[in-house]
Each structure stands twice: as structure tokens, then as C-alpha cells.
Amino acid sequence: MPKILIVGGGYAGFYTAWKLEKWLRRGEAEVTVVDPLPYMTYQPFLPEVAAGSIEARHAVVSQRRHLKKTTVITAKVTHINHAEKKATITPAVGESWDFDYDIVVVTGGAVSRTFPIPGVADQAIGLKTIEEAVAIRDRVLENFDKAASLPAGPERARLLNFVVVGGGFAGIEVFAELRSFASSLLKFYPQLSFDDVEFHLIEAMGRIMPEVSLKTSHWVLKNLAERGALVHLDTQLQSAVDGKIELSTGEKFESDLIVWTAGVMANPQIVRNTDLPIEERGRLVVRPDLRVGTDDEIIADAWGAGDISAVRDLSGGGVGGFCVPNAQHAVRQGKLMAKNIVAVLRGEEPKEYMHKNLGAVAGLGIGVGVFQSGKIAIKGSLAWLAHRGYHGLAMPSWERKLRVVGGWVANFFLGRDIVGITAVQTPREAFETFASRPKPAAKPAEEAPAVKKAPARKSAAAAAEPEAVAASK
Template sequence: MPKILIVGGGYAGFYTAWKLEKWLRNGEAEVTMVDPLPYMTYQPFLPEVAVGSIEPRHAVVAHRRHLKKTNVVTAKVTYIDHANKTATIEPPVGEPWQQEYDIVVVTAGAVSRTFPIPGVADQAIGLKNIEEAIAIRDRVLTNFDKAANLPAGPERDRLLTFVVVGGGFAGIEIFAELRSFASALLKFYPQLTFDDTHFHLIEAMGRIMPEVSLPTSHWVIKNLAQRGAEIHLDTQLSSAVDGVIELSTGEKFETDLIVWTAGVMANPSIVRHTDLPIEERGRLQVRADLRVGTEEDIVKDAWGAGDICAVPDLTGGGVGGFTVPNAQHAVRQGKLLAKNLVADMRGELPRQYFHKNLGAVAGLGLGIGVFQAGKIAVKGFIAWLMHRGYHGLAMPSWERKIRVFWGWINNFFLGRDLVSLAAAQHPRAAFEEFAARPRPAVEAAPAPAPKAVKAPARSRTKTAEPAEVTVK
């Protein structure tokens, strides 16, 4: 029975395993999926998680709950040696081991791409995983709590100044959601006013959201400006040391939250540690049928999909002739990869990946959205409903769909939950502070010096000396 190894459990990896369970016959193949995390994150929901519109656990899909026939391994793959068909797997506890396989599927996704800007590595936070979204939400709420106790001044301004770097879909969505969230928080903090909050989006290009038309992007900028947000176009971040923002325009201000969304790159822990072919931009080289290789040369028994791969875009769109790294492509590529893999095992020809983007939809805060399909643009409340409807239905499994929609219904009647759980990042702090500890051992006191003893006085009566006896 051939052994299939899936490296990565994100969109593409999860859907590949999910569909293989559906299409493989019993005993036709043994499937193993390896990922450092035990769940798949539905990343389009991260902006709503960051503002409390979606419960964090509802935006992820547990591998073991939904992959009933797949051997799920929660560990890292540190090297893929396709020449010998082995992968080095490093678990969080225990010794690494060599996993043998017959077919490898590389779907390890992407990570945030940063530049060597002073302070970014130390001060900024990305928006690629659920933990980052939770941390952003807790930081905003905690900063409001702190600022409410301070008089107007530089420190309060720093706590209530929020910066997002990157004007793509992810950047605009988190920026707009945070602006909406902050405005809704003000009624719970009578010490603060709308003018106390400051929002800055920094974009190096001359426009935002290249996925939509220019007029639509202008509408988004105008809408955000009316809500008190500031967008810096044709502007680069020069420094962020100690939270002091320095822009290429010369502007300077302080912040306590920098969200970085300025691009992604293929997972370096995989593409830098494999003998599989990597193209010039650092992505796995993949054909249109999702087999690893080029049109002339196919790497046998190796497949790839998702953000880690350079998949040709046969529609003529994309960037540089390849599909853009987003959830829409990763999900569809994962489904097709599973079909092609089963077809190849049964001696059939695989199909090429072809998906023409039907439109783009984004949420811009509670009750505001934008949708673009060709020349058709929908803005405002209707677009917001379209955004929630599309992504709610796109969430894998009915179990997850129901949780998400039920959460939205609860929020409609009860409002968003405003509790900050920042202390969860250090869960033992309170216990350690008050925990009883053994007292330090007391050093034994040195033994007292012996007292001088006075010799008894000699008696005046002589005692007879014993006679000396000689024995012969």
C-alpha cells in the first residue's frame, strides 16, 4: 500500500487530506499529514477574531476531529530528501525520526515577509495565525484600560495610536475592523473621546487593494477617512525602534501596536531544506497539474499546492504568470491535487488547475463591506452581508459553519464580547506571585567553644606510689 506524506496542514494540506479520505478506496493508500499545529486556521476570519466578532476557536478546524482516516502527526518537517523518499520529522518532545514515503505532497504554506527595517522584528506583530489575532485584540482592549486611567498627554496618545503596515486585502480589513472596534469601545470608556484614538495605515504603493478597481479603492479610502483613519500612500516605514514610527515622508509619532501585513513568502523551513526544485523567488516549482517540476521535466511522486508553490495561472491573471497566494486558490488547489493524485495512482491523466477569479469581497468593520466583480462594485451594508455569507459558507465542515453563524447571531443580540484575556499569555503569573514556597534553610549556629575546667587542688595527704615489681 503506497504511503502518502502531506507536509503542512493549512488550507491546501487539510483539503488534500480531507478529499483523499473521500476519494481513496479502503486500503488503496496510507495517508499521513504532518504540521506543527493541530488545526487549520481560516485566515479570512482573523480580522474579525481580532475585534471579537468571531470566537477564536471557531476560526480554526481541528485536524483530528475532521480527518478520521488520516494519520495526523503534530510535529515539524525539517528536511525532505526526495531522492531517498524520506522526511526528517522533529516532534516537540522526543527525538527526530526519518519518515519514509512513496508520494510527497508539499503544502506548507507561507509566513509573513518582512524587511530589515529597524525595530520591526522587535515591535511588530503579523496576522497569519490565530494567536496573533488574539494578541492584537487583547492589546487593544488592554491599552484602552490603561489609557482610561491617564491624563491627556504623550503616553495616552501612544497607547491609543494603532498602525497597520500594508494596504492589501489583509491590511485594509484588519485596519478597518480595528477602527470600527475602537469606535464601539468608546461608549464603555467615558474618560476617552473619539479624538483620542489615532489610526495610521502605511502603504508603499500609490494605491490600496489592487484586487479591486481604482474607483472602489478610492471609495474605501474616503470611507476610512470619514471614520477618522489616516492612510499614508507612497510612504515607507523607515524605523519602528521602541515603537517610535518614522516614515519616509519625515513624519514621526509613537505607537504601542504595529500590525505587519506587507506580504508573505514561502515557508523557509521547507523550501530551504529540500532537494525538490525551487524557483528564483523561493517557491516550490510546480506545474499547472500540481506535480512538482516544469513542463519539460516532472519530478515523479512529488506534488505541491498553496502559498508555498509557484502554480502557473492559466487564466492569464495572477502576478508574474502565477496564482496569487490566497485562500481562494489554496482551497481549490488542495481539492484538485487530491483528485489528480488519485487519478495518477489509477493510471489516469491529471487535470490542470484553472480558476478565474469571480470577484473579491472584504469586510471593513461592522456593517460595512465592499465587493468587486469585473466592473460591478457593491459597497456598504449589502457588501458586508455578502462578505459574511461567502466566508461563512466557505468555512470547512458544517460543524464549523454552525459555530460561526451562531456566534454572529449571538453578537447581533448581545454585542461583541469585550473581555481582554491578555493575562492568558502568562497564565502562571498570579499563581507564582502568591504561591507558598519553602523557607530557606537556616544555617546551624557554630558549636560553643568548650569551657576551661579548673584542675582540682591536690590533697595534702601523700598517696603511696605503687611499688615497682620486677618479674623474672
């Protein structure tokens, strides 16, 4: 029975395995998914997780719960030797081992792409994982708690200055969601005012959200300005050492939270450790039918999809002629790739991936959103409902859909949960602080020179005792 190895359990990998379970006949192939995390993260929900609108666990999908016929291995693939059809699997605990496969599917996704700007690696946080979104939310709440007990001054301003770097879809969404979140918190902190909280978005280009029209992007800028959020266009971050922000315009201020959303790159742990072909931008070379290779050469039994792959956009709408790295493409590529793998196993021809962009929809905080499809643009509450409706339906499995929508309904009546649990980052701190510890062992006494003891002095009664005995005789 052929062994299919799926490297990565994100959008493309999860959907490939999910659909293979549906379309493979019993005994037709054995599927294994290897990913360092035991869940798939629905990344379009990360801004809402950061803003407290969605419970973090509801924005991830358990691989073991939903991939019932697939072997799930929680580990890293640290090398792919396709010439010998071997992959090195490295778990978090224990020794690495080689996995023999017949077909490999590379869907390792992407990671945050940064630049060597002083302080960014030490101070900033990305927005690619659920853990990062939770940390952002908890930091905002913690900073409000700290600032409320401080007088007006530089330290309080630092705690209430929030910075987002990158004006693409992810950057604008988390920026607007956090602005909405911060505004809603003020009623619980009478010590703080609206003017005490500052939001800065730094974008190197002259516009934001290239996925929408220029007119729509201008509406977003106006809406953000009305909500007290500052957008710095044609501006580069030059330094963030110790949270001290220095911009190319000369402006300087301090911030305790810097969110980096300025681009992604193919997972380097995978593309740098394989003999499969990699193009100049560090992505896997993939044909339109999602097989690895070029028009002239096919790498047999190797497939790729999602953010890690350079797939030509046959619709003509891609950047540089390739599909952009987003969930819309990754999900659809994963579904088609599963069909194509089954087709090739049965001696049939695979189909080419062709998907015309349906448009772009973004949530900008409670009740505010934008939607763009061709020349049609919708703004405001209707676009926000479209955003929630689309992503609510796109969330895989009814179990996850119900949890997300149930949370939205609860928030509508009860409001957002504003409890931050920052101590989860150091869960043993409270226990360690008060835990009893064994007393240190007594050190052996050092040998001292012998000292002659003086004879003990007798009491008066003891001295008189011999005389009394003699008199009685």
C-alpha cells in the first residue's frame, strides 16, 4: 500500500489529508501528516483572537479529532531526501528517525519575514500563530492594568503606545481590531482617557491594503483617523531597541508592544533541507497541477501547495504571475491536490489549479469592515457581517463553526471577555514562589586544636559531704 507523507498540517496539508480520507478507497493508500503542532490554525481569525472577539481554542482545529483515518505525528520534518524517498522526522523528545514514503506532499507553510532592523528580533511579536495572538491580547490587557495605577508621564505613555508594522491585510485588520478593543476597555478604566491611548501603523509604501481599490483604502484610512489611529505612510521603521521607536521621518516615541506583519516567507526549515527544486525567492517549484517541477520536467511522486509553493496563477490575477500566499488559495489547492493525488494513483490525469480571486473582505473592529470584489466595494457594518459570514462558513468542520459562532452570539449579549492571563507565559512562577524546599545540609564542623578543660568547681554542699561522712564514723 503506497505511503503518502504530508509535511505540514496547516491549511493545505490539513485539507489534503481531510479530502484524501474522503476520496481514497479502503486500502488504496496510507496517509501520514507530520507537523510540530497538533492543530491547524485558522489564521484569518488571529486579529479577532488578539482583540478578544474569539476564544483562542476555537480558532484552531485539532488534527487528531478531525483526521480520523490519518496517522498524525507531532514532530518536525528536518530533511527531505526525495532521491531516496526518505524524510527525517525529529520529535520534540527522543531521537530522529527516517520515514520511508512513496509520495511526499510539501505544505510547510510560511513564517514571518523580517529585516535586520535593530531591536525587532528582540522586541517585536509576529501574527502567524495562535500563541502570538493570545500574547498580544494579554499584553494589551496587562498594559491597561499597569497604566491605570500610574500617573501621567513617559512610563504610562509607553504602556499605552501600540505599534503595528505592515499595512497589508493582516496588519490593517489587527491594527483596527486592537484599536476597537482598546476603545471598549476604557469604560472599565476610569483613570484613563481616550487620548491616553495611541496606535501607530508603519507602512513603507504609499498606500495600505493593495488587495482593495485605492478609493477603498482611502476610506479605511479615513475611518482609522476618525477612531484616533495614526497611519504613517512612506515610512520605515529604523530602530526598535528597548522599545524606542525611530522612524525614517525622524519621529521618535516608545512602545511596549510592537506587532510585525510586514511580509512572510516560505518555511526555511523545510526549503533549505531538501533536494526538491527551490526557486530564487525560496519557494518550492510547483506546476499548475500542483506536482513539483516545471513545464518541462515533472518530479515524480512529489506535490506542493500553499504558502511554501510558487504556483502559477492561471487566472492572471496573481502578484508576479504566482498565487499570493493566503488562505483562499491554500484551502482550494489542498482540496484539488487531494483529488489529483487520487487521480494519479488510479492512472488518470491531474487537473490544473485555476481560481479567480473572489474578492477581499476584512474586519476592522466590531461593526466595521470592508469588502472588495472587482469594482464592487462595500464598507461599514454590512461588510463586517459579510466578513464574519464568510469566515464562519470557511472554518473547517461544523464543530468548529458552532464554537466560533456561539462565541460571537455570546459576545453580542455579554460583551467581550476582558480577562488577560499573562501568567500563562510563566505558569510555575506562583508555585515556585511559595513552594517549600529542603533545608540545606549542615556543613561539617572544622577540626579545632584540643583545649585542656579546667576542673569543674564543686558546689558548697558537695564540698562539705566528705567531712559529714567522716564525723558520722
